[in-house]
Amino acid sequence: MNRLLLTSTIALFLSQSAFSKEEIAQPEQTRFESLSKLTKVIGTVEKYYVDDIKLQEIVDKALKGLMQELDAHSSYLDKKASKEMNIQTKGEFGGLGITVGMRDGALTVISPIDDTPAFKAGVKSGDIILKINELSTIGITLDEAVNLMRGEPKTDITITVVRKGELKPLEIKMKRDIIKIQSVFAKKIENEDVIYLRVSSFDNKVTEDLEKIINENKNAKGFILDLRNNPGGLLNQAIGVVDLFVDKGVIVSQKGRAEEDEEKFEASSFNTKSKLPLVVLVNEGSASASEIVSGSLQDHKRAIVIGEKTFGKGSVQAVLPIENDRSENIKLTIAKYYLPSGRTIQATGVTPDVIVHSGKVTQNEDDKFKIKEADLKKHLEGELEKVDEVKKEEKILSDETKKVITGEDLLEDNQLNTSLAILKSLIIMNK
Template sequence: MNKFILSIIVLVISLNFLHADVKADKKEEQSRFESLSKLTNVIGTVEKYYVDDLKLQQIVDKALKGLMQELDAHSTYMDKKYFKEMQIQTDGEFGGLGITVGMRDGALTVISPIDGTPAFEAGVKSEDIILKIDDKSTLNMSLDEAVSLMRGKPKTSITLTVVRKDVRKPLEIKIVRDIIKIESVKAKTIGKDILYLRVTSFDKNVVDGLTKAIKDAKGIKGIILDLRNNPGGLLTQAIGTTDLFVDKGIIVSQKGRDDSSEETFNANYSKTLTRVPLIVLVNGGSASASEIVSGALQDHKRAILVGEKTFGKGSVQVVLPITADKSEAIKLTIAKYYLPSGRTIQATGITPDVIAYPGEAVKAPDMDFMIKEADLKKHLKSELEKVDGKDKDVKKETKKDDKKIITDEELFKDNQLKTGVDILKSLIIINK
């Protein structure tokens, strides 16, 4: 009898839970209906009473734009005209400025100018805030609208009005558009045993370019990987770049709202090229893919990061058509990137191990006025100064200018690079 009563109680509880679930589903469905009804009422009211005569399609387009802008800085709605403008032109008649921009606290901000591009040559800097594009204010302008305005035919000019940190008045910078051709990987040497690798953006050629540069370098004892003002690019290239230096473990993972959007990318032992000491240079213009590389190398304790805190763009976007003819689309944020330690990049960025600011490095004072042993009249000759028993003047070896070599003079003009080189030299000595 007790078992029978217990069964009845269990059945009643189950029915109550089922009833509660049904009620919850009904409540959620009612809430969705009320929300959609509210949206329809607002659209109808605007169509009927707004001061200007707006067609229903115009109202819906504006509603969609507002919705996407409210989600985050990288999500956007693209109508037919705008989506067509954003597609790559087959005739190659469209040029650009060579800058990557993003939204920071609602302001259109330069993430970084790309080396050698019109914007770089004109003096645009990372973290400049763009107030106006020609005569159009960027206030309440979407990110993609701004990009569309800055894009145009080569050899046409554009004026950006920017606000720069520590500069009291806005600056007007005139730039002439051009076809952007980027050399994504540049390799140089510092001294006899340091390889300097500059990656300007993560396009499809980066891993191949780095692989060639590392394999071609002989007698290298340390590497400087310069990711400053690198706005990012392809995730596959960021993973491949990290894989050149890390032989095992997670490189990066992406997580969205459900398990289906989760994905983890691991290092492959067979792709690792070198284990020499590594320094990575970063700054506020290092974003997205460059943050994945620098953050993963930092988490694996494979590199020491030198420079300034990075931009903090760690989200994943996809373009999704929303009409049958695929003439309109939305760009939607669907996931965030997470580093091997589990930390996120988004809105936090990567903090370097050693903070170093841009500018010239401090040089040692000139001590030539001090008397040394060699200045004494009867000083003992160095063995290096004697040849066949005769005194010989020691002549300094002069080097011809070489674009593949970073000179001491160039090094002292770049405090962040100089700091990285000094740390790397210490690591090389320790590893001997």
């Protein structure tokens, strides 16, 4: 590829793109000067840079830099990255089972996925990743970070994280494994006509699986929908889940740069399967599709949302090919999600109706009844013990072989226990 061909390619790409009226009216001379500047910079780098670097490599770096400067979720996917993306969408890959995002420029854990190496090792939502093995994450892109954490099953990896409430960074060691995601399971709550629904991610069968569970539990009096540490997934599944509980109105809309790009998704009474009382559990690891579901049900006053403020990822990305064989692509933010009330999720998240922090239910008298995040934290020397406690606590909800949540289990999960109390009140009011 020479510089003349590069200029022609860029010009062709821009001429095929969608522009506003103001952009079309922009003098062609100005656009040509901008493209000429880009070509000159690339040519100068090719000629004078200290190392011998090929033109194609310069262009790839320029594309990566361009996409990275747009926002944290846009990126250039070269052939290797495009291939890895295709592997990931099949739902089975070697890695840690961790979803990450950029928050204030820092690589941040959105959530660990249930029953994965990251989940079992005690990785928590909100952890800021400082290093992956010995490589600093300063200036790293999301795609680069994901690629570093993936690898052959059973290989070792160490991540260094900063965690709220800890005085020093924590080193968390684990082994990569094949990540197989079970997105939906249900449990009965002991001595209650209530069904606990756990959705760990929104894959292509979530709506179908939830509908089946609802139909199998005709005698239930209410549902608890747990979306904690759910990083999101498919938009159509988020819409489908809301539609199971809402019979009319807008579920979510997405708006692009132009007004005509707005698209609304509405509920249908035909798809509604339950009008029973409903509470939804969320935390800072609930993102994207989870925020659409919880926020939409909240706007429709169809559910009480309980827990902690969600992550705040409300933008829409599309993978657009730049090669005919789709071997190279760009992932580009093209729109934002808006809830039925018109509020946006992006960078603001969903604030629960009832704020409840995680932890155990304290039954002791006096001040011991107060639950604080700090109460669950111990000195750094006790980190391994604490991780064991976290694994024990979270195993209650992740153990698929355990079909009933007992009263003892509820005491280990303050948020779930509070959800049950509120749901029981809704059931009484619904009589």
